[in-house]
Amino acid sequence: MDEQSNGTAAFGLSALEYRLQKLADATATSTPSAVRIDWSQGVMVARPSG
Amino acid sequence: MTSMVKHDGDSYGKALVISSPDELLSSLPYVLGFTPEESIVTVPFRAGMPVARIDMPKTLRDRREAIGVLRDAYAGNARPRELVAIVCLTADRRAAERSSRALATALAQVGVGAPMQLWATSDRWVDLDSGAAGPRTRDTAIRVAAEATSAGFAPPAPSRQALAASLVGDHRPVSAALEDARAEAHVSGAEVEQVWAAGRFAQFEDDGLHLPDSEAARMLLALGHKPIRDALWTNMSSENAGTHVAVWTDLTRRAPDQVRTPAASMLAFSSWLHGDGAKAWCALDRIPDDSPPYALAGLVARLLNAAVPPQMWAEAKSALDRSEAFVPDRPGRRDRDPAPISSPVPDRRAPGI
Incomplete structure (x- = not known):
């Protein structure tokens, strides 16, 4: 799928969708699953002891 | 207890610094956006990795699948010698022990250690490794709530169902x-x-x-x-x-x-x-x-x-x-897309939904 000069991609994906698809393709797990993981970027950090 | 942590050049800087299992458990709703129930939560020991929550598996098959998904996700994202705490929130201690043990083993396969494994109910926690135990106290919950708010966390929904319901309004x-x-x-x-x-x-x-x-x-x-x-x-x-x-x-x-x-x-x-x-x-x-x-x-x-x-x-x-x-x-x-503005443009179906 090639991006085109007007910012769209072939096969009905816009250029942004195409970028998102490439990101998903590059990072996707091998096995699709119905299990949903709730990820959160809010973090907890252990206080150093002492 | 709270601090702002800037990690790895990104802007995801909200963090709660915790120093006890009780504080960790009281912090979970703020980090997740809702109060988890019947859940397994993995909490990384360093900033930069996300917290993950899944429903507590009900069957052996569910447990294997859920743990496999978590393991694969960590395999793709964790750094070498990553450490997480495994928290099982359930009334069923045996289910917590089985799930915690199986998840720790799976994570070890991808280089992620789990030095802390907790079982928690609404009023008590137990360290499944050491056997140490303690109450979940109201004082800690109030203190963590105040500090989470100060750190910029939004008030959590009372449950995941309530979070979902918050997106349903009068149309x-x-x-x-x-x-x-x-x-x-x-x-x-x-x-x-x-x-x-x-x-x-x-x-x-x-x-x-x-x-x-x-x-x-x-x-x-x-x-x-x-x-x-x-x-x-x-x-x-x-x-x-x-x-x-x-x-x-x-x-x-x-x-x-x-x-x-x-x-x-x-x-x-x-x-x-x-x-x-x-x-x-x-x-x-x-x-x-x-x-x-x-x-x-x-x-x-x-x-x-x-x-x-x-x-x-x-x-x-x-x-x-x-x-x-x-x-x-x-x-x-858009010559190739003549749909009028009043008509949503259909797409091909993507996997996963």
Whole structure:
């Protein structure tokens, strides 16, 4: 799928969708699953002891 | 107890510093956005890795699948010698022990250690390794709540079901305004609507006030046109994702079925970008079952399943910016996409949704 000069991609994906698809393709797990993981970027950090 | 942590050059800086199992358990609702029940939660020991929650598996098959998914996600994202705490929130201690042990073994296979494994009920916690135990105290809960608020965490929903329910609102006022908005958009044309949508979003950024029903209807119709949606999407970043979450949450709640999918998809993406995976899933669940396949929704589901860090979007989008002087397509120039602004553009179905 090639991006085109007007910012769209072939096969009905816009250029942004195409970028998102490439990101998903590059990072996707091998096995699709119905299990949903709730990820959160809010973090907890252990206080150093002492 | 709280501090702001800037990690690895990104803007996901909200953090709670904890020093006891009780504090950890009291912090979970703020980090997840809701109070978890019957759940397994993994909590990394360093900033930069996300917290993960899954439903407590009910069967051996469910447990194997759930643990496999978590293991694969950590395998793709964890650094060498990553450490996590495993927290099992359930009334069933045996289920907690089995799940915790199996998950620790699976994570060890991908180089992730689990030096702390907790079983917790609503009023008590037990360290499954050492046998140490203690109460969950109201004093700690109050202190953590105050410090989480101070650190910028939003008040959590009382449950995941409540979080999902918060995206369900009264669609009738916007439904009533839809036909007039559709007629006006047909007259004004897509280019005018794109300029209006950008300006209206900027106004929301400034004042944070909910759109009146007529404007909500107009925005929902405009969002159904991909070039207009993409013009708003391309300006989304980790810095303004919270504003996007706010506006798309409101519109997802108020949208009738026939115009909800683009808004719910934008909410899902902005929630992911904001680091809130649970809300992203809840947004995807607001897409009507009988709506046409929608690429953005399917792609966000894939990102969530794969635990893709939202920090990666900036790099992915900058590649687009470098590859061309990207300007979202102008609606009036789309010869290949003749759909009128009042008709959502169907997409092929993406896996995962």
